[in-house]
């Protein structure tokens with residue numbers, strides 16, 4: 001299905017500035033959760049990850065993080081890592097470079113990270129080039145579409161089972177819009193790939209802190 005992969009024009013524009021996959025032969029998958037933290041969903045995600053001793057990366061919005069400091073602490077204490085997802089979930093294609101960088105900085109004032117993911121996957125070349133001095137800009141190789149009203153968890157899971165491979169970066173959401181679906185998809189992925197000998201790591205392991 002075409003929409004599960006990343007036929008993104010940005011892949012061609014900035015293949016070295018944007019990370020779409022981790023280059024590895026090791027059976028390791030990188031789970032990522034965007035748009036949280038949200039009380040309820042994020043807690044459930046953390047519980048399921050714990051059951052499988054899986055580590056993950058949470059690309060949080062500064063605004064959400066500011067409202068939920070205890071969940072941010074819990075994410076860190078559980079051995080997962082945080083990524084900057086702007087303060088107000090703004091669209092890079094509709095923002096000036098100045099406004100965009102300011103919003104990223106505003107998120108950074110809430111929590112620190114060397115990882116950045118642009119909301120909607122939309123970022124301009126200039127924004128990306130400037131942010132890459134300070135951040136590893138991490139996109140994704142597989143999108144679960146957990147937020148999509150017409151995609152059933154089973155359909156999504158089927159595609160993940162077929163397409164995920166060593167180094168895949170899988171995008172999910174710990175937000176209201178993914179709500180009940182994300183847990184089913186996450187549990188299915190953890191169950192299937194654990195049995196197949198995979199482990200689940202946070203992105204900080206492969207993209208170390210930048211100065």
Ligand SMILES: [Zn+2]
Nearest residue numbers: 034035119120
């Ligand atoms: Zn987002």
